[in-house]
Each structure stands twice: as C-alpha cells, then as structure tokens.
Amino acid sequence: MDKLIPAIAQDWKTREVLMLAYMNGEALQKTRETGRAHYWSRSRGKLWLKGESSGHYQEVMEIRIDCDQDAILLLVKQEGGACHTGYRSCFYRTIDGQIVGDKVFEPEDVY
Amino acid sequence: MDKLIPAIAQDWKTREVLMLAYMNGEALQKTRETGRAHYWSRSRGKLWLKGESSGHYQEVMEIRIDCDQDAILLLVKQEGGACHTGYRSCFYRTIDGQIVGDKVFEPEDVY
Secondary structure, X not given: OOOOEEEEEEEOOOOOXXXXXXXXXXXXXXXXXXXXXXXXXXXXXXXXXXXXXXXXOEEEEEEEEOOOOOOEEEEXXXXXXXXXXXXXXXXXXXXXXXXXXXXXXXHHHHO | OOOOEEEEEEEOOOOOXXXXXXXXXXXXHHHHHHOEOEEEEOOOOEEEEOOOOOOOOEEEEEEEEOOOOOOEEEEEEEOOOOOOXXXXXXXXXXXXXXXXXXXXXXXXXXX
C-alpha cells in the first residue's frame, strides 16, 4: 500500500464524522502500532500524528476498510476537536455556508 | 470545481457511514438539482447516479463541506443498501477481515 487512500475519522460514540485525511502504508502501520491516528500530510509531504501540535489526539478504537479496499474508516475517541478552526468536526458548515457544527476550542489557545 | 474530491455518504438518522465516492462539479450540481446523490465513477469515467442500476438511491438531506473545502459530507436517506455486495455500508469489515456490518439485500436479486 504505497498510494494514498482517503481515511474518514468518525467519533466512535456519537458517530459524528470528524474529518477526512489520507493514509499511506506507513501511516496505517503507525496507527496500528500506536493506537493513535497517523495520516500522510499532502501539503507538508510527511507523516503526521494527528494532535502532535494541538494535543488533540485520536485514539483509534476500530479500523474498517471498504468493499473495494480503497477507503478507510477510523472509529476514534477525539481529544478536544478534530478541526484546526476550533470546531469538533471539519464538516462544520453546509455547502451554503451555514454553520452547523460545535466550536469546542479557540485555535489561538491551542496553536 | 473540475478536480475530483472525496464525498462521504452518511445515513442522516443512524449516522452510519455508508460509502466514500468522488464528485466533480457536475456531480455536485446534479446532486443539488435532483436531490439524489450523483458521483463521478473513476473506473467507468462517467457521471453516476447512485442507484441507477440497483434502485438504491440516496435522497440527500444536507450537504456539508469541510474546512479546507476539499471533501464533502452528504447526509442521506439510503434506499436498500449502499454497497453492491448487499451490505448497508461499504465499510462492513474491519481491517482484519471481521464482518461487522449488516447485510440488507442479496446482490443477485438486485443486479
């Protein structure tokens, strides 16, 4: 598994979809080894431990794979919020710009 | 929006993640116009109305976009099952191969 595949992080209790990021084989291996979600950052071109700068780690409770084996679903316990904007989920807006998510921290307090 | 971006379909009531597919601008426009999820099929290289062959349409209740505007979340009412294998969700297996999803139809009855 060298190519990048999309990985959805979902809150394992509330079932809220928190974010979508990408994994390569190394990210998946590190996630399984450590129990904390790791992704491949396309913008920075490097492995990324979610929470490494914010402390908002994702404890991985279960890893699922889809029928075609080209997408991953992580069921996680999310520390703080998943989104760097301070919302619990990165999907905090409708496509028309209405805010529907919950803000759970102030980014300037965290980064 | 000409590039493909990943779109997650989630059951709007149970919050089960059903599938991940891809959208381009045309797929998103058709989805908004018709209220039924349309995707871009990468394997067939064409626009795809989810359910066109199975009858398992997705009625779109809400469309969300993520912080970076490069992923979409559809909250849908799913007719039948989302997965061509007969499971409600394409994420019916753990990464270790354990079946955790519900089978809701027999593919040979549908396709």
